[in-house]
Amino acid sequence: GQNIDQPTEMTATEGAIVQINCTYQTSGFNGLFWYQQHAGEAPTFLSYNVLDGLEEKGRFSSFLSRSKGYSYLLLKELQMKDSASYLCAVMDSNYQLIWGAGTKLIIKP
Amino acid sequence: GAVVSQHPSWVICKSGTSVKIECRSLDFQATTMFWYRQFPKQSLMLMATSNEGSKATYEQGVEKDKFLINHASLTLSTLTVTSAHPEDSSFYICSARGGGGKETQYFGPGTRLLVL
Numbered sequence: 522g523q524n525i526d527q528p529t530e531m532t533a534t535e536g537a538i539v540q541i542n543c544t545y546q547t548s549g550f551n552g553l554f555w556y557q558q559h560a561g562e563a564p565t566f567l568s569y570n571v572l573d574g575l576e577e578k579g580r581f582s583s584f585l586s587r588s589k590g591y592s593y594l595l596l597k598e599l600q601m602k603d604s605a606s607y608l609c610a611v612m613d614s615n616y617q618l619i620w621g622a623g624t625k626l627i628i629k630p
Numbered sequence: 631g632a633v634v635s636q637h638p639s640w641v642i643c644k645s646g647t648s649v650k651i652e653c654r655s656l657d658f659q660a661t662t663m664f665w666y667r668q669f670p671k672q673s674l675m676l677m678a679t680s681n682e683g684s685k686a687t688y689e690q691g692v693e694k695d696k697f698l699i700n701h702a703s704l705t706l707s708t709l710t711v712t713s714a715h716p717e718d719s720s721f722y723i724c725s726a727r728g729g730g731g732k733e734t735q736y737f738g739p740g741t742r743l744l745v746l
Contacts, residue, residue, distance in 0.1 A: 563723045563740040618735060622673040
């Protein structure tokens, strides 16, 4: 079966760095996405990785290792507004998104 | 980036009535649109995938006669919840693919449905 695993909840301190991990097992692979979702709102696109390596975009970076079925989202210089759920999703061979359950990130002052 | 809108953003209705939710891609043509449902503190659950001009493909366990999907044009898809009941109360989110390439899905802001 297809499976996406990520931690349920993480806590970090304002100004610090946090890494949210995601492991996956899917039928085929056409890329991995990270989305941010604030409570009561729809997800917003953060990043897309299809090749191995690190993609940096401002305070957020995303890493992919296809051989290990592993990705992480790295958030630097954390701000209170970064408190949200972070969803990992993998696009399978049919170009369908398989969603993880999301990681709730709590930022403390 | 690509913009997807949804209307209405909030709807409260009586049990037994039908509710229509619209999803529009504003600045690109969406060859494929997706409808999701999300219950509180749970992840997104894909309900159905629709391609313009063809019938929607429903996920297992989703009643196609209850959740009617129409994707009549490249910029509009509608979801109609027929004979809504309190257990249908949820956050309904559409997404569209086609503007940023075959991979990226862009989400609408969601519609919160409350059935009394």
